[in-house]
Amino acid sequence: MSFTLAIIGRPNTGKSTLFNRLVGKRLALVDDRPGVTRDLREGEGRLGELRFRVIDTAGLEEATDDSLPGRMRRLTERAMAEADLCLFLIDARAGVLALDRTLAEMLRKSGARVILAANKCEGRASEAGLYEAFELGLGDPVAVSAEHGEGMGDLYSAILPYAEALAPPEDAADSAPIPGADDDPLAERRPLQIAITGRPNAGKSTLINTIIGDERLLTGPEAGLTRDAIALDADWGGRAVRIFDTAGLRKKAKVQETLDRLSSADALRAIRFAEVVVVLMDAAQAFETQDLRIADLAEREGRAVILAVNKWDAVADKQAERRRLTEMGERLLPQLRGVPLVTLSGLTGRGLDRLRDAVEAQHRIWNKRVTTAKLNDWLAAKLAEHPPPAPGGRRIRLRFMTQVRTRPPGFVVFCSRPEALPESYTRYLVNGLRADFGLGGVPLRLHLRKGE
Ligand code: GDP
Numbered sequence: 088m089s090f091t092l093a094i095i096g097r098p099n100t101g102k103s104t105l106f107n108r109l110v111g112k113r114l115a116l117v118d119d120r121p122g123v124t125r126d127l128r129e130g131e132g133r134l135g136e137l138r139f140r141v142i143d144t145a146g147l148e149e150a151t152d153d154s155l156p157g158r159m160r161r162l163t164e165r166a167m168a169e170a171d172l173c174l175f176l177i178d179a180r181a182g183v184l185a186l187d188r189t190l191a192e193m194l195r196k197s198g199a200r201v202i203l204a205a206n207k208c209e210g211r212a213s214e215a216g217l218y219e220a221f222e223l224g225l226g227d228p229v230a231v232s233a234e235h236g237e238g239m240g241d242l243y244s245a246i247l248p249y250a251e252a253l254a255p256p257e258d259a260a261d262s263a264p265i266p267g268a269d270d271d272p273l274a275e276r277r278p279l280q281i282a283i284t285g286r287p288n289a290g291k292s293t294l295i296n297t298i299i300g301d302e303r304l305l306t307g308p309e310a311g312l313t314r315d316a317i318a319l320d321a322d323w324g325g326r327a328v329r330i331f332d333t334a335g336l337r338k339k340a341k342v343q344e345t346l347d348r349l350s351s352a353d354a355l356r357a358i359r360f361a362e363v364v365v366v367l368m369d370a371a372q373a374f375e376t377q378d379l380r381i382a383d384l385a386e387r388e389g390r391a392v393i394l395a396v397n398k399w400d401a402v403a404d405k406q407a408e409r410r411r412l413t414e415m416g417e418r419l420l421p422q423l424r425g426v427p428l429v430t431l432s433g434l435t436g437r438g439l440d441r442l443r444d445a446v447e448a449q450h451r452i453w454n455k456r457v458t459t460a461k462l463n464d465w466l467a468a469k470l471a472e473h474p475p476p477a478p479g480g481r482r483i484r485l486r487f488m489t490q491v492r493t494r495p496p497g498f499v500v501f502c503s504r505p506e507a508l509p510e511s512y513t514r515y516l517v518n519g520l521r522a523d524f525g526l527g528g529v530p531l532r533l534h535l536r537k538g539e
C-alpha cells in the first residue's frame with residue numbers, strides 16, 4: 088500500500104459508507120443515529136489498480152464535553168497528520184453547512200493534499216449542494232454516491248495523479264480492472280448505456296421506438312435523471328442496452344426557445360449517464376450549431392461519440408451527400424477525428440444495424456487499453472520519425488509513456504520540459520495514437536508530466 092488516504096468530513100456525510108465501499112468488507116458499522124460510538128478504522132482501500140491505506144475519521148461522535156466543532160477539528164488534525172491525501176466529503180443533499188466550511192478552511196490552510204467529493208449525488212436532490220461545493224475553494228468536487236457506487240471512476244481519476252506522485256508506478260498496471268470499465272468482470276452483466284441526443288424533430292423518438300419495438304420496457308426515471316429524461320432497457324440484436332432518451336418522449340413545449348434550452352439541459356444529463364452518445368441529425372439540416380455543441384459537450388464529458396444522419400430515406404443523391412457530410416464532420420469536429428458517421432432512417436429501420444455496429448465498435452475503443460510495452464515501442468518509433476524540437480539548443484526528451492485510464496483512453500508521457508513542448512507535437516502524438524492503435528472517434532487525453 089503506497090499511500091494513506093483519510094476520509095474527512097462532518098458526521099453523516101457518508102464517510103463510513105465510502106470506507107466500506109473502498110475497503111470492500113462490511114466491517115464498519117453504519118448507522119443513521121448521531122451519537123453512535125465507533126472506532127477509528129483503517130483498511131486496505133482498492134480502486135482499480137490503486138492500493139492504499141484508508142483511514143476513516145468517523146468515530147469521535149460519542150458524547151464528550153467537547154463541542155462537535157472542537158471534536159471535528161481535533162479529529163481532522165489527527166487524520167491530516169497521518170494521511171498523504173485527504174478526501175473531504177460533503178453531503179450534497181444537505182448542502183454546505185457551517186461545519187463543512189470550518190473543516191474546508193482548516194484543510195485549505197494546512198496545505199494538505201485534498202480531493203473534494205460530494206456524496207449522495209445519485210439523485211436530483213443533490214444538484215444544489217454539488218454546485219455549492221465549488222465555493223469551498225478546494226477545487227471541483229467529484230460527484231459520488233457511496234451507497235450506490237456511482238462516481239467511483241471519477242474518484243479514481245481524481246486520486247490517480249496523487250497516487251502517481253506519491254508512489255510512481257514501477258510497473259504501470261496494464262491489466263487491473265478499473266471500476267465500471269469493461270475489463271471489470273462486473274461490467275459484462277451491465278447494459279451498454281447509450282444516449283440518443285439531437286435537436287427537436289431530428290427523429291429521436293421515432294428511432295428509439297424502432298430500436299425498441301414491441302418490447303418497450305420503461306424503466307422509469309433513473310436516479311439523477313429528471314422525469315424528462317427516461318431510461319429504456321432493450322435487447323438490441325442480442326446486446327443489452329439502456330437508452331437514455333432526452334426530450335423525445337415528452338410532450339413538446341410550445342415555445343421553440345424553451346424547447347431548445349430544455350433539450351440541451353436534458354442532453355447534458357443524458358450524456359453524463361451514457362457511455363456512447365449518438366448525435367442524431369436531420370439529413371436536411373445536419374451540423375447546425377446545436378449539433379456541434381452536443382458533440383463537443385460529449386467529447387468534453389469524455390464520452391464515445393457517433394454522428395448519425397437520420398431521414399436518409401428522403402435524401403436524393405445519397406453518394407454526394409454522404410461525401411459532403413463526412414467532409415463537414417472532419418472539418419467541424421477535429422477533436423473527434425475518426426468519429427463514425429452513420430446514415431440511417433429511423434422511420435424505415437434502414438441503417439439501424441450499422442448504427443448498432445458503430446455503437447459497439449466505439450464502446451470497445453472507448454474501453455481499450457494499450458500495454459505499456461507497446462506504447463513505449465511506439466513512442467520510440469514516433470520520436471525517431473519526427474524528433475521533438477530543441478529550444479535553446481537542448482532537445483526536449485520524452486522518456487516514458489503509459490495509459491493511465493480508459494473510458495476514455497488517457498495517456499501520460501513523462502517529459503523533460505513539458506512547458507516547452509509545442510502543441511503541434513502533442514497533436515502529432517495524439518493523431519499517431521489514433522491512427523496506430525485504432526482509437527478514432529473517442530475523446531483521447533494525453534497529459535505531459537515532468538519527469539526524467
Ligand atoms: P458518516 O457519519 O460520515 O460515517 O456517515 P455514514 O456512512 O454513517 O452515512 C450516514 C447516512 O447517510 C447513512 O444513513 C447512510 O446510509 C447514508 N448515505 C451514505 N452514502 C449515501 C449515498 O451515497 N446516498 C444516500 N442517499 N445516502 C447515503
Ligand code: GDP
Nearest residue numbers: 287288289290291292293335398401432433434
Ligand atoms: P424528436 O423530436 O427528435 O423525437 O423527433 P420525432 O421522432 O418526433 O420525429 C420528428 C419528425 O420527423 C416526425 O414527423 C417523424 O415522422 C419524422 N421522421 C423521423 N424519422 C424519420 C426518418 O427516418 N425519415 C423521415 N422521412 N422522417 C422521419
